[in-house]
Every structure is written in C-alpha cells, then in structure tokens.
Amino acid sequence: MEADIKAGKYLEHGEYEGNLYGTKIDSILEVVQTGRTCILDVNPQALKVLRTSEFMPYVVFIAAPELETLRAMHKAVVDAGITTKLLTDSDLKKTVDESARIQRAYNHYFDLIIVNDNLDKAFEKLQTAIEKLRMEPQWVPISWVY
Structure with a gap:
C-alpha cells in the first residue's frame, strides 16, 4: 500500500x-x-483530483446550519437518546465555522449545497438531486467533452 x-x-x-x-x-x-x-465522502482537497472529465463528479456539500439551529438539533438527538455524545458550544461553533471555511474555499467545486438544518428535509433534497441526475441531462465544462 x-x-x-x-x-x-x-x-x-x-x-x-x-x-x-x-x-x-x-x-x-x-x-x-x-x-x-x-458516492464518496472526501476531504475537500480531493475535489481537485476528482473534478475532471475522467470522473465527472456531481459534488454536493452538506453545510452546517446556523449555530442556534445546530444547538437545537443536537439537544433534540441527545434528549431522544439517539446519541450520548455531548458536544460543547465550542464544538458546535467549530462545526459551523469549519463548514463556512470549506464553503468559502471550495464553493467553485460544488454543484449543490444543502444546508442540514432539518435531517429529513436535507435527505429529501439529496434524494431529489440524485434522481434528477439519473433522469435529466447535466451541464459539464466544455473541457470535459473535447
């Protein structure tokens, strides 16, 4: 290896x-x-390698919601017993800040951005995008064609 x-x-x-x-x-x-x-979950730097005619990726960025929304979502999953991992306000803020940093630095690689402010709705948006990819032609850079 x-x-x-x-x-x-x-x-x-x-x-x-x-x-x-x-x-x-x-x-x-x-x-x-x-x-x-x-379907890949990659480090953003990998997008530089993937964004070619060889792979022709459709890149979806799942963005963190605003801090207050993330706090409420975390509280809901803890209260429901879905997770026992308690995140601090600092942890949640780091998530929001890192999401914003990635979006600023790599936005030009993203075909779609879904803000994960509601898990069910975010999943539905992702499913819709995937289905649309299967059914409809997509625009690609001209360099990928010639």
Whole structure:
C-alpha cells in the first residue's frame, strides 16, 4: 500500500491506530465504468483530483446550519437518546465555522449545497438531486467533452 501511495494511486489516504487506509483511484473508476453511482465522502482537497472529465463528479456539500439551529438539533438527538455524545458550544461553533471555511474555499467545486438544518428535509433534497441526475441531462465544462 505504501508503494501505491507514493505512486499516487490513492485519492486519499491516512493512518488510524497504526493502520493505513485509503480510497484507490482505480476503485472509483471501476465503479464509474460499470455505470453505477459512486458516492464518496472526501476531504475537500480531493475535489481537485476528482473534478475532471475522467470522473465527472456531481459534488454536493452538506453545510452546517446556523449555530442556534445546530444547538437545537443536537439537544433534540441527545434528549431522544439517539446519541450520548455531548458536544460543547465550542464544538458546535467549530462545526459551523469549519463548514463556512470549506464553503468559502471550495464553493467553485460544488454543484449543490444543502444546508442540514432539518435531517429529513436535507435527505429529501439529496434524494431529489440524485434522481434528477439519473433522469435529466447535466451541464459539464466544455473541457470535459473535447
């Protein structure tokens, strides 16, 4: 794996508890070439590699809601027993700030931005976008065609 990382065969890679992990570019291409939809959750820097005619991605950014909304959402899942992980106001603010930073830096890569201010509605918007992709032609940069 280390040799493949050095050879640039991974879109992303990292180490967790002493183990290497990553997403191979060939694995993504294999899925795409079979006509299936490849859904990736990537670090924003990976968009620079993906945003090519080889992959022709449709990039959806799931943005954090405003801080007050995020607080209320977190309280609701804690109160419902869905999570026991208590996040501090500082944690929530970091999430909102990081979301805004990513949006400023990478906005030109995004085809769609969904603000996750209601989980059910955000999921519905994502499903609608995916269905629309399957049914309707999409605009792509001219450089992807020629």
